Amino acid sequence: MLPPVDDAVLQSNPNFAALYSTLTTVVLNPDGSSKNDAAAKESATVKEELKRHRLQAAKQHLLAHAIATTTPTPPEARPALPVPALSRRAKSQPPAATRQDRNAADLPAPLLDLLLLLPPLLATPPPSLPPESVSLLLTSPPLSDFPSLLPQLAALVSSTLHTSAVHLARIVSPTTNPSFVHRTIPALPSHATSLAQAAAERTAAVTRARLAAATALTALLHKQADVLAQLVRALEAKHGPVARSLEFRAGEAALVAQRQAADAETALWTARRDTYSPDAARALANYAAHLRDARTRLAEAVRSRQGELEEYGVEGGDEAGPRPGKERTMREMARVYREMGKQADDVRGDLERLGRA
Numbered sequence: 439m440l441p442p443v444d445d446a447v448l449q450s451n452p453n454f455a456a457l458y459s460t461l462t463t464v465v466l467n468p469d470g471s472s473k474n475d476a477a478a479k480e481s482a483t484v485k486e487e488l489k490r491h492r493l494q495a496a497k498q499h500l501l502a503h504a505i506a507t508t509t510p511t512p513p514e515a516r517p518a519l520p521v522p523a524l525s526r527r528a529k530s531q532p533p534a535a536t537r538q539d540r541n542a543a544d545l546p547a548p549l550l551d552l553l554l555l556l557p558p559l560l561a562t563p564p565p566s567l568p569p570e571s572v573s574l575l576l577t578s579p580p581l582s583d584f585p586s587l588l589p590q591l592a593a594l595v596s597s598t599l600h601t602s603a604v605h606l607a608r609i610v611s612p613t614t615n616p617s618f619v620h621r622t623i624p625a626l627p628s629h630a631t632s633l634a635q636a637a638a639e640r641t642a643a644v645t646r647a648r649l650a651a652a653t654a655l656t657a658l659l660h661k662q663a664d665v666l667a668q669l670v671r672a673l674e675a676k677h678g679p680v681a682r683s684l685e686f687r688a689g690e691a692a693l694v695a696q697r698q699a700a701d702a703e704t705a706l707w708t709a710r711r712d713t714y715s716p717d718a719a720r721a722l723a724n725y726a727a728h729l730r731d732a733r734t735r736l737a738e739a740v741r742s743r744q745g746e747l748e749e750y751g752v753e754g755g756d757e758a759g760p761r762p763g764k765e766r767t768m769r770e771m772a773r774v775y776r777e778m779g780k781q782a783d784d785v786r787g788d789l790e791r792l793g794r795a
Contacts, residue, residue: 442645445653499562504598505591506557549587552580553594 448455575581607622610629
């Protein structure tokens with residue numbers, strides 16, 4: 439695919455835009471190849487040959503992979519698979535792992551040995567062995583019995599390839615009935631080709647859309663910058679001198695206010711110096727110390743009185759709240775004492791009135 443070019447670049451460079459248009463429409467194909475290629479037939483022949491070799495390599499890789507995956511694993515190396523909830527139809531059939539183990543158990547020993555030996559020999563690159571070892575391998579079982587074991591090996595590899603194709607078809611067509619999913623296997627190559635082409639087209643479309651969005655965003659930002667510039671020029675033309683005059687006046691008023699604040703602070707310190715002489719300041723300091731000492735003595739006296747009250751059972755709190763027994767008794771004695779004092783005063787007053795009489 440030809441690399442896309444930003445529209446702003448094409449608009450800024452007309453000659454390059456003309457050259458790019460000629461290249462994309464007249465000279466080159468969308469995949470970058472030349473439209474006027476004198477060696478097109480030779481190139482087509484080479485492409486066909488390359489396609490044939492690629493197809494052969496793919497077939498060889500699939501065959502080697504199928505043989506490698508057909509190799510049965512030993513029972514102790516197989517992972518423990520969880521048993522899912524099976525349907526009524528699936529319960530009547532044995533699990534796939536059980537069938538595979540049963541099939542592996544039914545295979546003859548030479549075929550199992552052949553399945554274990556073939557994958558390393560078909561690996562890419564093949565193992566480097568001396569000619570004597572290769573000759574010994576080919577003339578010894580199980581490779582010497584390869585023609586007789588070929589039908590069984592072909593059946594196993596065919597089953598593995600069919601299973602892989604069914605899994606791939608199930609991935610490609612997830613909504614298809616599992617009973618008919620094998621019918622979509624012949625359409626897998628065309629479907630893969632169409633998917634690759636669609637992915638390439640979507641990638642190109644996304645790239646073009648991204649460039650178009652970037653171009654539109656750039657144009658929008660340029661227009662917004664032009665609008666802001668026009669607005670600033672309009673504001674400067676309409677309010678420029680007035681705004682600068684107001685700014686200067688505000689700065690002058692601020693300086694005047696700062697000077698007046700400094701003058702007021704100076705006057706305050708001058709008034710304090712004139713009002714309070716050094717002797718008066720010392721006297722006020724001594725009086726403040728005396729007040730602090732008096733406050734301290736008063737707090738100590740309050741604490742001592744509270745201690746005395748606590749010794750009598752009187753504690754701080756609300757008058758109406760619950761009191762302990764000793765405090766209630768002391769308060770009752772104080773109330774009776776006050777009443778007896780009032781009665782004694784009344785009797786003394788009566789005696790005085792009688793004495794005068």
